Amino acid sequence: MGRHARRRHRLQKCMKHRDRAPWKTAKRRSVYHACERCQGSGFMRPGLRRRTIRGYNLTSDKGGEVSSSLIIAYLFLGGAGAGMLFVLSAVSFFSPSRDLDLDGSGRLQPWGSYARLYGLGYCVSLAICIVAALCLVFDMARPDAILGLIFNPNVSVVSIGAYGLGLCIALNAALAIIWLSHFRPNIMLCRIVSALAIVAACVVMSYTGLLLGIIPHAVFWQSPLIVVLFVLSSLSCGIALVVLAMMAFRLLAPFWNAARTVLLVDGVLIGVELIVLTVFIASSQQSAPEAVETLVTGDLAALFWTGLVAMGLVVPLAMELASRWKVGLDVHPCIPAVLVLIGGLCLRICIVFAA
Structure with a gap:
């Protein structure tokens, strides 16, 4: 048997069970084969362990440790950061004006107790969302593909979530500047930006669950209850971060x-x-x-x-x-x-x- 024939013979065997592998999964230039047991369980062990979502790696070729750690870090940090943004924005949006540090003209007082709570809280949420975005970028099969996602947008779960996370970062920065700056903006500007932040945070909290749900081979991730679980957990983690920020900033x-x-x-x-x-x-x-x-x-x-x-x-x-x-x-x-x-x-x- 020639060298190329032996290579084709090896590729047609399941790399886990060494059974006949009728299914093929294409990933860029490589083709991976799966037998009935791998395909039926919806899971591919080492050697068949590269699953992607439009370029996003959920596992790596080296046992999945590095890339799985990055995606878990993104799911946790993205959800917690968006949850904190939601909590801060919702509380500031629905708080009566008399409970905020306002002057007679309805403008925010710089570095009052409320300004420090919201402004510094938004800074914490901003830092968490930035780290989550970096984890998402480095988890991609080609990190430079993020430029194609930005300049050639298409309507998909991945693109909507990526833009939602970017919007959360921008709104976190804007709200931190509004609460901490000495320009003393009107409270109505703060409420408008807070309303936009609530929507963006809801998108990102839902996206952290939907990201797993679009993987076709993992049946366990297909349940819509995962989205509900991740949203509830993100809100809970957001509240926890707000409480810890209160303690950290005295x-x-x-x-x-x-x-x-x-x-x-x-x-x-x-x-x-x-x-x-x-x-x-x-x-x-x-x-x-x-x-x-x-x-x-x-x-x-x-x-x-x-x-x-x-x-x-x-x-x-x-x-x-x-x-x-x-x-x-x-x-x-x-x-x-x-x-x-x-x-x-x-x-x-x-x-x-x-x-």
């Missing part, structure tokens, strides 16, 4: 009641997220039993039950209920905030690696 004392109120809302979000997660796992038993088994009893069971369910959902919810109903038991808001962020990261890790 604004927790003047806004203590506000922190307790947003954590009450966070408790409701956590309760709904726990219900949606239960329904999602139950509904995936038929469509993706291997992924559910990996989460519940397999390699990811410890992370799923300890990091996501216990630390990320049950314990923060129990703390919030205990602080509300038990006399003399007051939990510091930063403790459940940190646990919520840990749970949000564990959620992305479990969802990505389970499929």
